[in-house]
Amino acid sequence: MTVQFSLGSNAPESTTTPVAVVGVYENGVLTSAAARIDTAAGGAIKRLVEAGDITGKVGNVVTLLHPAGVAAARVLVVGLGAQKTFDAARYQRVTLEAARAVGRLPVTEAVNWLPEVEVPGRDAAWRLRVAALATDHAAYRYTATVKPRDKSLPELATMTLVGPADGEAGLAEARAIAEGVRYAKELGNLPPNICNPDYIADQAKAFADAHEGVTFESLDRADMEREGFGSLLAVARGSANAPRLVILQWNGGKDGERPYAFVGKGITFDTGGISLKPGPGMEEMKFDMCGAAGVLGAFVAAVKLKLAVNLVCVVPAVENMPDGDSYRPGDVLTSLSGITIEVLNTDAEGRLILCDALTYTGKRFDPHTMIDAATLTGACVVALGKHASGLMTKDESLSAELLAAGEATLDRAWRLPLWDDYQSQLDSGFADVANLGGKYAGAITAGCFLSRFTEGRRWAHLDIAGTAWDEGRKGMATGRPVPLLTQWLLDRVAAG
């Protein structure tokens, strides 16, 4: 369950709540809600600023307990950092810090005045939306296979965000996106012995069953053999978990209008196959289905918003394992498109399942635009780090649309070139294309590989290897790129 959000407009000093959240800048300037509470409380906040307890720095959060003259049981004073340089990213950061601090208190509800703070270039709906999403992000706990550490702390159930009545649209978007993000996080975080190809298909089917207007289909191994998914099926061969191709459709748009298509890499575990990965950190390769989780999450958000678009979501779900029957380096595969592929490394498997999924999606649905999301290359993480997803497309307008959607949601992407100059790195003497592009520009050559299967289509590729999860032993799925993809759809609807 996501946190339940509502829109509030009450006076801060007279609102009865377990926690009132307000902000202070580094220069000691109080936001208007903080100032009103301070006045009602006889200067209680300013005294703490002067004493140096409240610094206004980002990460400095001070809780006043039962301040006299104020209806709230607690006042949480959140540092906003320097006022002069306050911007959208900082706003997102401080709303997250605030929600984390609320999460450490024994409360199930709170009222938050931070959305009243001015953010350059962003409106109230945006502020409400970002605060809601940051709050739901902070409140998420993975509990499917582990008990909560501190059972005495209740979960945050409801948060009132204070803003103008016309900000309600922002909250409605936030509720839907939060659902989609949670869906993506949960699938991503589940262990690979649970979240296998059948599990992903079952979850997609359950969502379709529970939502009118959503249709579910899937292809199993036999179906794909019949159709000729020679590349995808080669990757699947080493695993005891059979592959599935999952297809969800939502027809919220006009009859006969070409759909938008999302395709997501769903490698439920990536050992590397015969080109086995090193042991340390291999458990993180359970996240190799985060592209699938991301496009499914965006689909969930689109359905929750009942967006007036036709949308199809295609997920190749496959496990990449070493086995006596595994595909090998040197194998030449015939893809669904007819293009032959020389396997030089069985760990470059994502492109091998995506190429068939892209071919299938293109042929069957003739989409207006096709976007894939994939944890495709470590090279993309080297290039862009953990902050930006890699965007590759030859279509200038699609590039601009996706970059803008990333900027709007702070779920940002950054473009890498797909120039033909790179294509020769995929040359092979034994097939039309090799699945490996050598040591340079690994993210781009992976994109180039996919481009061979999307010729003539309006297509973009998002490499989310760096952004889909936080690394480390306790790193969790982030739910990216659900906000970006959902925003892109919202923008398409708005553009008409």
Ligand code: BES
């Ligand atoms: N799933 C990995 C990419 C990956 C690696 C994502 C680490 C996030 C963190 C992908 O299937 C893979 O193994 N890619 C190889 C490609 C190489 C063999 C061309 C890689 O990045 O090393």
Ligand code: MN
């Ligand atoms: Mn791999």
Ligand code: ZN
């Ligand atoms: Zn992989």
